[in-house]
Amino acid sequence: MRAAYASSFDTDNPLAALTVGERPEPIHPEEDWVTVQVLASSLNHHDLWSLRGVGLTPDQLPMILGCDAVGTDPDGNEVVIYPVVPTPGDPRGVSILSEHFAGTLAERVAVPRVNLIPLPTGLSATDAACLPTAWLTAWRMLTTKGRIDDAESVLVQGAGGGVATAAVALAVGHGKRVYATSRDAGKRERIAALGATALEPGARLPERVDVVIETVGAATFDHSLKSAAPLARIVVSGATAGHEPKINLRRVFAMQLEILGTSMGTPDELTDLLAFCAEHEVRPVVDSVVPFSKVEDAFARLHSGDVFGKVVIDHTA
Structure with a gap:
């Protein structure tokens, strides 16, 4: 074959x-x-x-x-x-x-x-x-780990990559306010077309968010911490730009932030993702x-x- x-x-x-x-x-x-x-x-x-x-x-x-x-x-x-x-x-x-x-x-x-x-x-x-790898990873980050049903706003770092772009589309599909960063101006235009507010890396957000999707790592992690609202979840599935960020622990405990690691997802989560995309007409x-x-x-x-x-x-x- x-x-x-x-x-x-x-x-x-x-x-x-x-x-x-x-x-x-x-x-x-x-x-x-x-x-x-x-x-x-x-x-x-x-x-x-x-x-x-x-x-x-x-x-x-x-x-x-x-x-x-x-x-x-x-x-x-x-x-x-x-x-x-x-x-x-x-x-x-x-x-x-x-x-x-x-x-x-x-x-x-x-x-x-x-x-x-x-x-x-x-x-x-x-x-x-x-859907089975990148989109499933994004789905688990948003739902199981990020508890997006309890959130109003989401920040996605480094949109343009497979997982991050999936997270933007899925968070918009959930009806949340979505902010997404990218170094590339052309990708920011495409991100905006998906329904997100597209920003340059490190830009100040108009609000602190309930969920942060992190696949970049050291280059964006301080921005993720500063952009997180009290009790927010920062969900990490990658570190394409450094895996050893400097973390302000005082911000973590003072804001009661959760930093959650994850990878891929379960068969049940893939079934839920497929059903969500079909029902809500979300397409990759x-x-x-x-x-x-x-x-x-x-x-x-x-x-x-x-x-x-x-x-x-x-x-x-």
Whole structure:
């Protein structure tokens, strides 16, 4: 079957480590695994890190890439794949597809049957393929950790990236006042078009917010603290610009702030996210849809740093 996979590692030029070619059919490590025919998938920066050798070892090569996908199960049902799978031997006890088990950037992929979630009516395969990693992370940050139902306002740092852009769209979909920062003027225009107030990094907000979504880290964390209202939740899922920020602990305890870490989400949370998007007509921000025959172009687009939203792969084109 045709697949896109890491055949080597290249720290400086990850695209050089990408190969598109034939790979064996999926293997079922357990009896409860099934093969899904992939209809659509989407790229994550995780795929580029894999090509750099982060999270993989040479003896795991070649490794089919990709975490997110929608496909058809053996019974002909259209399903969304939850990408976290039990992984004996991994210190976490689990991994996401393309770390220990072959990923979704292929004609077919093997997953546990319990990881298959029905595709809701009204959501296209290309839209739903954006949701299982970045959008699920944003959903958990806002709902389970950030308790957005108890909030009136949200600040999203570094909007333009996958998780942050998803957080903007979902917070707007919840009817909250949303502020979002970006260094890029063009991305600020696009953020504003989603319904948020777009600001330069570090800009003073017109109010202190109840929830802060942090994926940037050291570069924005002081601003996040200063922008937080009493009892606010600052939810962290990444640190793209430094993982050791200087924190004013007096502000933390005086304002009774919560600093919460999180990663990914649960199958139930993905089910809730899918239902929310279908019911409220919230659709993922899609940068581009690329046919699988041009998957190298999709990786180049992601690597360029110019993306806004998700890069989607159409496996049927």
